[in-house]
Amino acid sequence: MKKIIFVGGKGGVGKTTCASTLAFKYSKKEKVLLVSTDPAHSTGDLFDIEIKKKDEKFRYSKNLDILEIDGEKEAELYISNIQKQCNLMLSPVIMGEIKGQLKRAKNSPGTHESAIFEKINKIILKNQEYDYIIFDTAPTGHTLRLIKLPKTINIWMDTLIKKRKKILMLKNMKFDRRDRISDDKVLSLLESRRDDLLKIYKILSDSNKVSFYFVMNPDKLSFLETKRGVESLREFGIGVDKIIINKLYPDSIDPFWQEQKYKQEEFIKLIVDEFKDKNVLTIPYLEKENQEILEEIGKII
Numbered sequence: 001m002k003k004i005i006f007v008g009g010k011g012g013v014g015k016t017t018c019a020s021t022l023a024f025k026y027s028k029k030e031k032v033l034l035v036s037t038d039p040a041h042s043t044g045d046l047f048d049i050e051i052k053k054k055d056e057k058f059r060y061s062k063n064l065d066i067l068e069i070d071g072e073k074e075a076e077l078y079i080s081n082i083q084k085q086c087n088l089m090l091s092p093v094i095m096g097e098i099k100g101q102l103k104r105a106k107n108s109p110g111t112h113e114s115a116i117f118e119k120i121n122k123i124i125l126k127n128q129e130y131d132y133i134i135f136d137t138a139p140t141g142h143t144l145r146l147i148k149l150p151k152t153i154n155i156w157m158d159t160l161i162k163k164r165k166k167i168l169m170l171k172n173m174k175f176d177r178r179d180r181i182s183d184d185k186v187l188s189l190l191e192s193r194r195d196d197l198l199k200i201y202k203i204l205s206d207s208n209k210v211s212f213y214f215v216m217n218p219d220k221l222s223f224l225e226t227k228r229g230v231e232s233l234r235e236f237g238i239g240v241d242k243i244i245i246n247k248l249y250p251d252s253i254d255p256f257w258q259e260q261k262y263k264q265e266e267f268i269k270l271i272v273d274e275f276k277d278k279n280v281l282t283i284p285y286l287e288k289e290n291q292e293i294l295e296e297i298g299k300i301i
């Protein structure tokens, strides 16, 4: 594994287009897995394919596999897994009480993001044979704080593991049994969770391996959102490698549109100044067909 690239940004700015372009470009020489979280099927459109099954790799070419994931389904799975794990550990009375809360949690935006992040982690751990894994979404700093706290997580998980071992030993003693502690489901769940968290922490905190690209359009809302996104990542010590300003107005013979273009250019100067420590790229609005878009944008990013 050489690199994991997260392509983030506001809805509709061009994340899927940029992520697909990068995947297409790198797959000319190296092995790439493109992971799409796009509900609008833009990935399929760009590559002129129909991806029928979510959560199953689609082999586009010798070097490029595409995996679409379904955010809704992941959120459901995430909650039902938590429920299953709680069932293992908690009494039916307590379970009855938290069932309603779990149901409500399913629809909160935080759950959706955590579920996708959990899925991203699984995909990274399972697909280490690729040179590149490119995601057309990026976790926020808020979500990443979980893996940025390995020490806390480690201490917390180790305490839970020790406690569980103690309970099992006491149970064995009390009932004069010789059950193998390592056969305990709760214990293996805790241990595998801790091991995965440590592995993913090691990968994601390696700034040589992980890149964050932010896509934006040259408008105020997109700019503010990007600023917030970059700041939230910075808070957790994560840098953004590239800022891509997408869909710039072309030159126009119409005076109104040419005026808009000049205004946009002024605004772009502001953006470049704000992100002067970063690599800022611009992509024009292209009136082209899918495959041509991939080739054309590939020359820029």
Ligand SMILES: Nc1ncnc2c1ncn2[C@@H]1O[C@H](COP(=O)(O)OP(=O)(O)OP(=O)(O)O)[C@@H](O)[C@H]1O
Residues within 6 Å of the ligand: 009, 010, 011, 012, 013, 014, 015, 016, 017, 018, 038, 039, 040, 042, 136, 246, 247, 283, 284, 285, 286, 287
């Ligand atoms: N440079 C460009 N020139 C012309 N059209 C573009 C360009 N970049 C993106 N588009 C078009 O804009 C639309 C949105 O792009 P895309 O699907 O890549 O955005 P997104 O950020 O992934 O959106 P979402 O948040 O909905 O997933 C698509 O129809 C795409 O073809």
Ligand SMILES: [Mg+2]
Residues within 6 Å of the ligand: 015, 016, 017, 037, 038, 039, 042, 136
């Ligand atoms: Mg998209």
